[in-house]
Amino acid sequence: MKRALEAVLLIAALLLTGSGGGGREIESCLFVIALAVDPAPDGSLTVTVKALSGTQEAAAPQSGEDAPAQEAGQSAPSAGQTETVEPGYVTLSATADSCLSALNLLSATTPRSVDLSQLREIVLSETLARTDATLTILRQIDALYEANAGAIVVVTPDDAGDFIRRQYAMFGVRLSQYLEVLFDHFAQLGTIPANAKLSAVISAMESSTADAAAVYAAGNAFDATLLLGDASPTDRLPGHLPRTSPAKNEYLGSAVFSGARMVGTLTGDETAILRMISGQALNTSISMGEAIYQISVHTRTRRTLDWVGGVPVLGASVSIRMALSAGTQQQTAAELARQLESDAQQLLRKLQAMGSDLIGYGRLAVRRCADIPAWEASGWETAYRTANVRTTARVRIQ
Amino acid sequence: MPNTTPESVVAARIRAAYRVRACAAAVCTGAAVFALGTGAGMAICLNAAWLAAAAALPACALLTLLAHRALTSSRPARLRNALLAALMLLLAVFALAALVSLAKQTMLPHATISYIARTSFLMAALCCAFGGAGVSRLMFALRFVLVLGLAALCALSLRGESASGLFPLLGPGAQQVALAALCMLAGAAPVLLLALPPAELAEIDEATRLGATPGPGFFLWRVLLGGAIGVLLLAALSLGGPYERIAQETSWGQRMLLARASGPRAGGTQTALLILQAAALLLCAAQTMLAGAQALSAALPRLQPFALPVALALCAGLLTALVYTGLETALRAAPLLSLPAAAAGALCLGRRKSP
Numbered sequence: 224m225k226r227a228l229e230a231v232l233l234i235a236a237l238l239l240t241g242s243g244g245g246g247r248e249i250e251s252c253l254f255v256i257a258l259a260v261d262p263a264p265d266g267s268l269t270v271t272v273k274a275l276s277g278t279q280e281a282a283a284p285q286s287g288e289d290a291p292a293q294e295a296g297q298s299a300p301s302a303g304q305t306e307t308v309e310p311g312y313v314t315l316s317a318t319a320d321s322c323l324s325a326l327n328l329l330s331a332t333t334p335r336s337v338d339l340s341q342l343r344e345i346v347l348s349e350t351l352a353r354t355d356a357t358l359t360i361l362r363q364i365d366a367l368y369e370a371n372a373g374a375i376v377v378v379t380p381d382d383a384g385d386f387i388r389r390q391y392a393m394f395g396v397r398l399s400q401y402l403e404v405l406f407d408h409f410a411q412l413g414t415i416p417a418n419a420k421l422s423a424v425i426s427a428m429e430s431s432t433a434d435a436a437a438v439y440a441a442g443n444a445f446d447a448t449l450l451l452g453d454a455s456p457t458d459r460l461p462g463h464l465p466r467t468s469p470a471k472n473e474y475l476g477s478a479v480f481s482g483a484r485m486v487g488t489l490t491g492d493e494t495a496i497l498r499m500i501s502g503q504a505l506n507t508s509i510s511m512g513e514a515i516y517q518i519s520v521h522t523r524t525r526r527t528l529d530w531v532g533g534v535p536v537l538g539a540s541v542s543i544r545m546a547l548s549a550g551t552q553q554q555t556a557a558e559l560a561r562q563l564e565s566d567a568q569q570l571l572r573k574l575q576a577m578g579s580d581l582i583g584y585g586r587l588a589v590r591r592c593a594d595i596p597a598w599e600a601s602g603w604e605t606a607y608r609t610a611n612v613r614t615t616a617r618v619r620i621q
Numbered sequence: 622m623p624n625t626t627p628e629s630v631v632a633a634r635i636r637a638a639y640r641v642r643a644c645a646a647a648v649c650t651g652a653a654v655f656a657l658g659t660g661a662g663m664a665i666c667l668n669a670a671w672l673a674a675a676a677a678l679p680a681c682a683l684l685t686l687l688a689h690r691a692l693t694s695s696r697p698a699r700l701r702n703a704l705l706a707a708l709m710l711l712l713a714v715f716a717l718a719a720l721v722s723l724a725k726q727t728m729l730p731h732a733t734i735s736y737i738a739r740t741s742f743l744m745a746a747l748c749c750a751f752g753g754a755g756v757s758r759l760m761f762a763l764r765f766v767l768v769l770g771l772a773a774l775c776a777l778s779l780r781g782e783s784a785s786g787l788f789p790l791l792g793p794g795a796q797q798v799a800l801a802a803l804c805m806l807a808g809a810a811p812v813l814l815l816a817l818p819p820a821e822l823a824e825i826d827e828a829t830r831l832g833a834t835p836g837p838g839f840f841l842w843r844v845l846l847g848g849a850i851g852v853l854l855l856a857a858l859s860l861g862g863p864y865e866r867i868a869q870e871t872s873w874g875q876r877m878l879l880a881r882a883s884g885p886r887a888g889g890t891q892t893a894l895l896i897l898q899a900a901a902l903l904l905c906a907a908q909t910m911l912a913g914a915q916a917l918s919a920a921l922p923r924l925q926p927f928a929l930p931v932a933l934a935l936c937a938g939l940l941t942a943l944v945y946t947g948l949e950t951a952l953r954a955a956p957l958l959s960l961p962a963a964a965a966g967a968l969c970l971g972r973r974k975s976p
Contacts, residue, residue, distance in 0.1 A: 229747075229750045229751070233747070362869075426862050426863065426866055429863060429865040429866050429869060430862075430863035430865055430866070431863070431865060432785055432863060433863075583785070586785030586788075587785075589785060589788045589789060590785075590788045592788070592789045593789055593790065593791050594789045594790075594791040594792060594793060594794045594795070595667070595789055595792060595793050595794070595864060596793070596794060597789065598789050
C-alpha cells in the first residue's frame with residue numbers, strides 16, 4: 224500500500240509539474256542596462272532604455288574610440304518610439320502618460336519583452352526629480368518590472384535620455400560591468416552617496432524618519448576651459464571638471480531628496496562629509512586642504528539627538544583615523560579636527576535648510592513616540608529645521 | 622555501565638520519539654507564527670506584528686500543557702481526534718499557502734500560482750509518503766540548522782540596519798496590536814499535534830508508553846523556543862525597513878522577504894534564508910498533514926488504512942480551492958483556527974490515567 228502510494232505520487236509529480244508556465248527564452252527578452260526618464264512637453268513621460276541588442280556583437284566589448292563615432296549617428300528621440308543602433312546595444316525610447324505605460328509601449332512595440340533584471344542605472348531628469356512623481360516612477364520600475372534592486376539611481380540636470388545615449392562602455396568591458404566598476408570607483412572616492420541603490424532610495428523616500436539621496440551627474444561639453452581655482456577638484460558639481468576624457472558623463476555629488484521630491488544638491492566634498500558622519504566612509508578617501516587621506520576602518524561615528532528645553536539638538540561625533548595617501552600634510556590633527564567639525568556643521572545646516580534628513584535623525588526621534596499617530600502628530604519636520612547642531616571630531620593621523 | 626535492560630531500552634526509545642516529536646512541534650509552531658504574522662499580523666499592526674505575535678507564546682504554553690494532559694489521559698477521545706484532524710489538515714493547507722506565496726514572490730516569480738501549489742503539495746505529500754517518523758526526524762536533525770541558521774542569516778542580512786524599524790513600538794496603536802494578537806493566537810495551534818502519540822510507538826503497549834512519557838517541561842521549552850524564533854523573525858522583518866514600507870506591501874509573499882532592504886534575490890545570504898524559510902514551511906505542512914491523518918485514523922478506526930490518502934486528498938482539494946479563490950482567503954480564515962484549537966484544547970482536559 225505504502226509503496227503503491229509512493230509510486231502514484233512520483234508519477235503524479237512527473238505528470239503534474241511538467242506543465243509549468245512562464246518560461247522565457249533568453250532571446251525573447253530585452254535586457255535593459257540603463258533606463259532614463261524625462262518629462263515630455265504635454266505632461267507625459269519619455270522613457271529611454273539602453274539594452275543589449277542580442278546580436279553577436281553584444282558579447283563583444285566596445286572600444287572607446289568607436290563608440291563616439293556610433294553616437295554621432297544617433298538621432299534624438301521623438302514622440303513614439305525611436306531606435307538607434309550601436310554595436311552590441313540598442314537605445315529605444317517611448318513616450319506615454321506614465322512610466323508604466325511607456326514601458327508597456329516598449330514591450331508591445333519591440334519584438335522582445337522588456338526585462339529590467341540586469342538594470343544597472345536609472346537616470347531621472349532633474350526637472351522630473353523635483354516633482355512628487357519620482358517615487359511613483361521608481362516604485363513602478365521596482366515592483367512591476369522586477370527591476371534589479373541594486374540599480375543606482377542617478378539625477379541629471381541634462382536630458383536623461385541623452386545622458387544614457389552618451390554612456391558607453393570604455394576600457395574593453397561590457398556596459399553593465401563598466402557601470403558597476405564606475406560606481407564602485409566613485410564610492411571608493413566617497414564623492415557619491417552610499418545608499419543610492421533603487422531599493423534603498425525607495426525605502427528612504429517612503430520613510431518618514433529619513434530621506435533619500437541619489438547620485439548627481441551631468442555631461443561635460445568640453446567647450447569651455449575651466450580653471451579649478453582654490454577649491455578642491457571635488458568640491459563642485461558635475462559637468463564642471465576641467466579635463467579631457469573619452470567619458471562625457473561626470474558623476475559627482477548627491478541629489479538630495481525630502482520625501483519624494485528633490486530639494487537640492489551636495490558637491491563631491493559635501494557628500495564625502497555626509498558619508499563620514501553617517502558612518503559610511505570607511506575605507507574611502509577624503510580631500511582636506513592639499514592632501515588626500517584614506518579613512519581607516521577603525522573610525523567610529525555616532526549620531527545623537529538630545530532635547531534641551533524642548534528643542535532638539537542634532538549631534539554628530541566622529542573619531543576618525545586616517546592615513547595620508549596623496550599630497551602633503553599642512554595641517555595638524557587638531558586643525559583637521561576643527562575643519563571637520565566646521566564642515567560637518569555647515570553640511571547639517573544646509574540639509575536642515577533643505578528640509579532633508581539624510582543622516583536619519585528622525586530614526587532617533589521616532590523612539591520617543593509610542594505609536595504611529597503620536598509620531599505623525601509630533602511635528603518632527605518643523606523641529607528638525609529649527610534644531611541646534613553640535614558636532615565633535617577627533618582626528619588621529621597614522 | 623549504561624543500563625541496557627529491555628525496559629530501559631524501550632524507555633529510551635519512547636523518550637527519543639517524544640524528543641523528536643517536540644522538535645517537530647517547535648518547528649511547526651515557529652513556521653505558523655511567522656506565516657500568520659506576515660499574513661495577518663502585519664496587515665493589521667505593521668511593524669508591531671512581532672509584539673502581537675508574542676501573545677501566541679502563552680497560548681503555546683497553555684496548549685502544550687493541555688496536549689500533554691491528553692497524552693496521559695484515558696478518556697475516549699474520538700471527538701477530540703476528529704477536531705484535531707480537521708485542525709491539522711487546515712494548518713497544513715495554510716502552511717502550503719504560505720509556501721506558495723513565498724515561492725511566487727522570490728524563487729519562482731514567473732511561474733503560475735497553480736504550478737507552484739501543485740509542486741509544493743507534491744513535495745509535502747512525498748515527505749508524508751515516507752512516514753511520520755521520517756519527517757519528525759528530519760526536523761529533529763535540522764533543529765540547529767533551522768534555529769541557528771535563521772538567526773545567523775537574519776543577523777547577516779540585516780547588518781548595518783539600525784533598530785529604528787521597530788519604532789514606534791506599538792505600530793498603529795494599542796488597539797490594533799490587541800486585535801492582531803487575537804488573530805495570532807492561531808499560531809499556537811500546531812502545538813496540539815503533541816496530543817497525538819508518535820506513530821512509531823504504536824507497537825508499544827499503552828501502559829509502558831504512559832510510564833515513560835516525559836513531563837510537560839520536556840515539551841514546553843522546546844515549543845516555546847520554536848515560537849520565539851517565529852517572533853524574532855517577525856522582529857527582524859520590522860528591522861528591515863520603515864513601517865511605511867510594510868504598509869505599501871500588499872502581498873503576503875512580499876512581506877515574508879526578510880532581507881528586502883538589501884535587495885531581494887540578491888546574494889547567497891538571502892538565498893540561504895529563503896531556502897530555510899521554505900524548508901520550515903514545507904516540513905510544517907508535511908508534519909501537520911501526517912498528524913491530521915493520524916488523528917483521522919484515531920477518530921475513525923475503520924478508515925485507518927486509507928487515512929493518509931484521504932488526508933492528502935482533502936488537502937489537495939482545499940489547496941485547489943484556495944488557488945482559485947486566492948491565497949488571501951487562507952489569511953482571512955487563518956485567525957479563526959484558534960476556535961477549533963481552543964475547543965480541541967478544552968477536550969484535552971480529562972482524567973489522567975495512572976501509569
